Amino acid sequence: MIDPRLLRDDPDRIRAAQRRRGGSEELVDRLQAADERRRGAIATFERLRAEQKQLGRQMAQARSGGRTGAAAEGDDEHARLLKRTKQLSVDVKAAEAAQSVADEDFRVLMAALPNLADEQAPAGGEDDYVVLEEHGSPRDFAAEGFEPRDHVELGTLLKAIDVERGAKVSGSRFYFLTGVGAMLELALVQMAMERAQEWGFTPMVPPALVKPRAMEGTGFLGQAADDVYHLPADDLFLVGTSEVPLAAYHSDEILGAASLPRRYAAFSPCFRREAGSYGKDTRGIFRVHWFDKVEMFIYTTLEQSYDAHRQLLERERQWLQELELPFRVIDVAAGDLGLSAARKFDCEAWVPTQGRYREVTSTSNCTQFQARRLDIRCRDDEGRTEPAATLNGTLCAVPRTIVALLENHQQADGSVYVPLALRPYLQGRDVLKPVGSAG
RNA sequence: GGAGGUGUCGCCUAGCCCGGUUUAUGGCGCCCGCCUGCUAAGCGGGUUGAGGGUUCACCCCCUCUCGCGGGUUCAAAUCCCGCCACCUCCGCCA
Numbered sequence: 001m002i003d004p005r006l007l008r009d010d011p012d013r014i015r016a017a018q019r020r021r022g023g024s025e026e027l028v029d030r031l032q033a034a035d036e037r038r039r040g041a042i043a044t045f046e047r048l049r050a051e052q053k054q055l056g057r058q059m060a061q062a063r064s065g066g067r068t069g070a071a072a073e074g075d076d077e078h079a080r081l082l083k084r085t086k087q088l089s090v091d092v093k094a095a096e097a098a099q100s101v102a103d104e105d106f107r108v109l110m111a112a113l114p115n116l117a118d119e120q121a122p123a124g125g126e127d128d129y130v131v132l133e134e135h136g137s138p139r140d141f142a143a144e145g146f147e148p149r150d151h152v153e154l155g156t157l158l159k160a161i162d163v164e165r166g167a168k169v170s171g172s173r174f175y176f177l178t179g180v181g182a183m184l185e186l187a188l189v190q191m192a193m194e195r196a197q198e199w200g201f202t203p204m205v206p207p208a209l210v211k212p213r214a215m216e217g218t219g220f221l222g223q224a225a226d227d228v229y230h231l232p233a234d235d236l237f238l239v240g241t242s243e244v245p246l247a248a249y250h251s252d253e254i255l256g257a258a259s260l261p262r263r264y265a266a267f268s269p270c271f272r273r274e275a276g277s278y279g280k281d282t283r284g285i286f287r288v289h290w291f292d293k294v295e296m297f298i299y300t301t302l303e304q305s306y307d308a309h310r311q312l313l314e315r316e317r318q319w320l321q322e323l324e325l326p327f328r329v330i331d332v333a334a335g336d337l338g339l340s341a342a343r344k345f346d347c348e349a350w351v352p353t354q355g356r357y358r359e360v361t362s363t364s365n366c367t368q369f370q371a372r373r374l375d376i377r378c379r380d381d382e383g384r385t386e387p388a389a390t391l392n393g394t395l396c397a398v399p400r401t402i403v404a405l406l407e408n409h410q411q412a413d414g415s416v417y418v419p420l421a422l423r424p425y426l427q428g429r430d431v432l433k434p435v436g437s438a439g
Numbered sequence: 440g441g442a443g444g445u446g447u448c449g450c451c452u453a454g455c456c457c458g459g460u461u462u463a464u465g466g467c468g469c470c471c472g473c474c475u476g477c478u479a480a481g482c483g484g485g486u487u488g489a490g491g492g493u494u495c496a497c498c499c500c501c502u503c504u505c506g507c508g509g510g511u512u513c514a515a516a517u518c519c520c521g522c523c524a525c526c527u528c529c530g531c532c533a
Contacts, residue, residue, distance in 0.1 A: 042491050046502045053502090056514050060459035085513035254449095254488085377488095383470085385488080 001110050001372040007035050017116040020123045020334040027113060034106040041102040045095035052088045055081060112222065115369040117334035118343035128333035129346075135317065136326035138350045139408065146412040150353040152284040154406040155181060157414040157434040161285060161402070172282070173274060173289045175399070180432050184405075185292060185398050187425035189267055192294040192319070192396040196265030199315060201296055204266040206245035209236045214248035217374035219340035219366075226275040242268035243392040246297040251374040254385055260378055261300035261308055265395065268293065285399040286351075286358065294395040301378055302368055305389035309365040312393035313345045316361040319395055322421040325404050326350040328357050340366040349404035360400045363393030 006014060011032060015025045058081060122130045141148045155161025160181025166174040177185050193203050215221050215237045220228055229238035239245060246264050255262065270293050281287035296315065298308045313329065320327050332344040341364035348357035368387035371377070377385040409417040416432040423430060 039491070042502080046491065049503090050501060052514080057460065059513060082513060087513095089513055375489095383486090 001369060002113060002116055003368070003372070004035065004110065007032055014113075014116065017334075020117050020121070021114060021337065022125060022335040023114060027109065031106070031109050031113065034102070034109050038099075038102040038106045041095070041099040045092070045099045048088060048092045048095050052085065052092050055085050055088065059085065111216075111373075114222075114337070114339045115219075115342050115367060117337055118365070120331075121337065121343050122331055122333040123335075124333045125335035126333065129330040129336070130333075132329045132331050132345070134326075134328040135321060136324070136350075138326050138352065141352060144412070148352040148407060148410060149414065150284065151286075151403040151406045154410055154414065154416060155284075155402075158406075158416065158432050159435045160184065160406075160432070163284060171289075173287065175285045175288060177402075179435070181402070183426060184402060184432075187422060188396050188398055188401055189292065189294055191422060191425045193265060193267060195315075195319065195322075196294065196296060196395060199263075201263040201265035204242075204246065204249075204264050206242050206249070206266045206268050208239050208242075208245075208269050208271070210239055210244055210248065211236060213251070213374075214244050215239075217251065218244045218247045218370055219338060219373070220244065222339040224338065227273050229271045229273055238271035239268065240272045241270050241293065241392075242266035242295045243297060246295065246392070247370050247376075247390055248374055250299060250376050250388075253376060255299060255376070255378045255388060257301070257378055257380050260388075261298050261304060264297045266295050266297065268295070270397075284403065286403050288399055291397060291399045293397045296363075296393045296395050298391045299371075299376070299378075299388050300391070301380075302386070302389045305365050305367060305391060308389075308391050309343065309345075309363065312363040312391060313347075316347050316363060316393055316395065320347055320349065320360070322419065323401070323405060324419040324421075325360075325408055327360070332362075338364065340364070340369045342367045342369070349400075350408060351403065352407045358400070358404075360397060360404055361394035364391065366390045366392070 002014070007028075011028055014028050017023075018025050018028060122128050149157070152161065152163060155163075158181065159179045160177065162176040162178050163174075166176050169176075197203055209231070212221070212235060215228065220237075220240065224240075228240060230236075231238070237244075245268070246266050249264070250262075269290060271290050272288075274287060274289060277287060285291075296312055298305075298312065300308050317329070327347050327349045330346050330348060332346055337344050344362060344364045346359045346363075347361040349360045350356075351358045367389050370390045371387040376388045376390070378388045379385050405419075406416055409419070411417060411431075414434045418426055418430050418432060
């Protein structure tokens with residue numbers, strides 16, 4: 001949710017932001033109208049309620065019977081008072097009902113309005129991203145004299161990934177990590193959590209099932225609702241990212257300025273229906289219904305959020321460099337931002353068999369959008385409160401990282417080089433070797 | 440899953456049985472000031488949060504807020520119903 005006051009003070013700014021995203025400007029008009037109706041309803045209710053309370057005090061005095069001039073129970077004055085209060089009681093109830101209807105109308109419209117895109121974010125849609133930088137360079141397999149295998153072939157040779165049995169047991173887009181593949185996941189996770197802790201993030205293992213409030217508050221029940229698994233029997237949602245429980249962690253809380261920024265790094269499974277991605281990335285484990293991920297999350301002030309966003313990006317860069325992967329950083333265009341994000345940077349690793357860069361990490365500044373929905377505030381030195389800013393960033397999405405590691409570090413014989421930094425987490429192994437015979 | 444108990448403005452707490460000058464009491468903590476060689480103590484004041492009105496802003500006014508949502512009533516922290524969370528016990532389970 002954006003600041004509702006902006007509707008009154010600077011609606012043109014919202015319209016401009018909607019244009020940059022390719023969103024509806026008409027929604028802004030409807031919001032303005034709904035806001036006016038809402039405020040009118042509030043004023044009506046409060047006026048009646050104030051009168052009701054005042055007469056209530058007179059009734060109380062009459063009852064206690066004390067003073068001269070006050071209406072005593074049973075006399076005409078008291079009867080008149082009672083008649084008026086009875087009418088008021090009816091009117092107040094009606095006004096209250098009208099107010100909650102107006103509030104709800106306004107709330108529904110507000111929930112549909114995405115965050116204001118940062119003015120620095122490139123305008124346009126999915127293909128209008130701007131490449132900010134490139135790190136390392138793709139290997140020239142032709143010069144090395146062999147055709148690169150894709151991660152499915154490599155995973156099979158290493159007996160690290162079993163997609164066939166994943167499909168047998170759970171369906172398409174599921175997989176087993178086996179043997180060294182399973183150990184590779186644990187190594188990446190352990191390394192990521194250790195790094196995060198060194199960088200000042202508090203390690204977390206959050207719940208992967210959340211109540212509607214958490215899902216709605218993080219903005220995943222809007223345009224992304226089709227992508228979310230829901231358990232109707234318990235009205236719980238499977239999270240698509242631990243951003244959800246991490247954002248809801250401090251919901252309904254006021255955080256002291258001295259405690260900011262608060263940094264968390266969570267390891268959790270992630271579940272995504274991947275509706276609408278039929279036929280896309282169907283091979284292997286690049287796009288799957290379930291995977292594990294280490295996610296970074298920061299609570300801070302709006303003012304500090306821009307620096308924090310850069311810091312998250314820097315940590316992601318550092319991580320990919322430690323894994324010795326070639327990658328580039330893009331500035332995602334406004335139209336391709338999620339509902340909650342004002343700005344988003346993706347790190348994309350080179351995938352040799354696809355001949356292109358693919359997203360492996362993503363960091364978003366959600367400014368105060370999620371905090372308004374989840375009622376997370378911070379208190380400044382003067383004691384004033386304002387919505388906090390929330391930011392998230394991938395540290396390690398396991399399957400995609402494995403894809404990038406296997407494909408980029410493969411050798412002609414099907415073995416895979418282990419980056420130096422990862423070796424301590426893999427029993428010191430410097431290479432993963434194919435294991436014999438099928439089974 | 441079953442039974443009982445608890446939930447008050449940072450923390451503790453009064454008020455609930457018996458509805459109304461409650462504008463929710465007091466203590467602790469915190470903030471400001473006074474006093475004071477310094478510190479402590481003492482004294483005075485302030486201290487839930489949100490929304491609306493007004494305003495350049497402050498001030499001020501109003502409404503809501505006693506776990507949440509309904510109901511009864513002229514009037515609900517207080518009475519009734521439902522839900523949630525926590526605690527204790529039983530059952531079940533990894």
